[in-house]
Amino acid sequence: MYSYPCALTIAGSDSGGGAGIEADLAAFAALGVWGTAAVTAVTAQNPGGVAGAWPLPPDAVAAQMRSVFEAFPVAAAKTGMLAEAGIIRAVAAAVPAGIPIVVDPVMVATSGARLLAEEAAEALVRHLIPRAAVVTPNIPEAEALAGMEVRNLAGMRAAAEAVLAMGAAAVVVKGGHLAGAPADLLLDREGEALLTGTRSPYDVHGSGCCFSAALSAGLARGMGLREAFPAAKAFTADAISHAVPDRSGRRSVRPLWRCGRGEEKSG
Structure with missing residues (x-):
């Protein structure tokens, strides 16, 4: 049977x-990977903020995952916004053993809107982080998980x-929130x-999703x-450098920037 790289967000x-989900699938496509998806919540948002969020029932999330695993050769999975403890437990139970999981512990949107219920953080630490091939927190998320200031x-x-002591196989702490040249640290x-990298002259929505x-x-x-x-x-640096502005000038990552080009219209 024909085999192809396949990932699940x-x-x-x-x-x-x-x-x-939208940024994840674009990144998968840009990198030649067949993207599958299990939606955990519907949000009303744009680069300026989150107007509302409606989590799906845990059973609905698990059912989407089962359908994907039944039909596709998923070789890696990633998590983003999980919203609630019940969804976290359902996700941890539904991913088959042996499939590496990239856990992006999405807790708070750049705009400040909370995307993970406070009581769900314990479920993340207990049920999902021990399953993780790598956890990818930014600085505020690393502080929340580790219970310490990071300066x-x-x-x-x-x-x-x-975070490594919580059972994860590896951790990447993204340093973009710190002053100076941004640096990301991998520990396993x-x-x-x-x-290290070069700081973008503008803030970009979706960079963490794109990276994970x-x-x-x-x-x-x-x-x-x-x-x-x-x-x-x-x-991710390329997706940031080709970021798409909205009507107010706020920018979102553009993983598929090579498709259609059109850079003359994006700035």
């Missing part, structure tokens, strides 16, 4: 197309160690890897984490 829908590279390392049982989706696509294509990490960072 388990996340909320972003009506503005810049993050969530520099040493803090990133300490937070990563705390073998040691660490640090990647690209990381998942790399795993689905057979890359090891140490290979997929720099590839995902480079891919």
Whole structure:
């Protein structure tokens, strides 16, 4: 039977197309991976903020996942917005053993809207992080998970160690919220890897989703984490540099920027 790289995103829908399921599927497509999806919540949002969010029943999320796993050779899965503890438990139970999971612990939107119920954080730590091939928190998420302030590279390392102790196989702490040149730190049982980058002159909606989706696509294509990490960072940097502005000038990542081009209209 013909085999092809296939990944599953388990996340909320972003009506503005810049993050969530929409951004994940665009990243999968750009990287040559067949994308499948289980929607956890419907949101009314755009790059300026979240106007509303409606989580789906956990049984509905699990049913979507079962349908995908029955028909497609899913080689990696990723999670985004999971909203509630019941959804987290359903997701953890539905992913078959052996499929690597990239856990993007989406807690609060860039606009400040809460996307994970406070009581659900315990379920994330108990049921999903121990299943994770890699957890990809930004600085506020790393602080929330580790219960500590993160102000520099040493803090990133300490937070990563705390999340690693929760049972994850690896952690990538994304340093974009810190001052100075942005750096991302990978920590696993073998040691660490640090990647630095150039700060974008503008804020971009969906960069975290794009990165975790690209990381998942790399795993689905057979890359090891140490290979997929720099590839995902480079891919996300390109998606940021070609970001799409909305009417007010707020920008969203553009994973499929090579398709159709049109850069002259995007700035």
